[in-house]
Amino acid sequence: VDNDRRDLDMNNKDVDAEKITRFIRMNELRLVTEYNPVTAIGVMQSSLQLHLLLITDKMSPKHPERMRRYRAAAELFKGKILFILVDSNLNSNERIVSFFKLKKSQLPALAIFHAPDEEQDVLTLDEVSVERVQDFCNRFLQ
Numbered sequence: 001v002d003n004d005r006r007d008l009d010m011n012n013k014d015v016d017a018e019k020i021t022r023f024i025r026m027n028e029l030r031l032v033t034e035y036n037p038v039t040a041i042g043v044m045q046s047s048l049q050l051h052l053l054l055i056t057d058k059m060s061p062k063h064p065e066r067m068r069r070y071r072a073a074a075e076l077f078k079g080k081i082l083f084i085l086v087d088s089n090l091n092s093n094e095r096i097v098s099f100f101k102l103k104k105s106q107l108p109a110l111a112i113f114h115a116p117d118e119e120q121d122v123l124t125l126d127e128v129s130v131e132r133v134q135d136f137c138n139r140f141l142q
Contacts, residue, residue, distance in 0.1 A: 031075060032084070032085050033082065033085070034085045035086045035093065036087075036090070037092060043084060046082050048079075048082040049115045050080065050112065050114050050115075052077075052081050052113075053084045053096070053112075054066070054083070054084070054109075055088055055093075055107055055109050055111060056085070056086070057089055066108065067085070069129055069130050070083065070128055070133065071083075072130045073133035073137075077137055081112075081137060088104060102124075108124075108125050109122055109124045109125060110132075111123075121136075121139075
């Protein structure tokens, strides 16, 4: 996951099939999955029902710093929320932007989506920060 190695302590006597399965599920996806036609199927079939999308322009000079902070926030919700990056410059992603009733002038934005009941919320941002992402996710979870 994101070039970071995670190990499960197999010497622990509490390790069972359920704990091994949980470890694999939590670490099988990247902290942030970029949405595109190839990853779309995996995103939709994910065991995580809560998706947080960062809809942003990947060509922006602010993009590397946004992604650093977004990944840091993703670490806090690993195994609970699937963090997704949506590049607003791709024509294939226009449908996603319109699904959340956003205009390009409102980006970057965070959009959270609960798949089973299609409940959603949107937060437009000037800047991505770990605290704002964390607060947004916690409010939605409550």
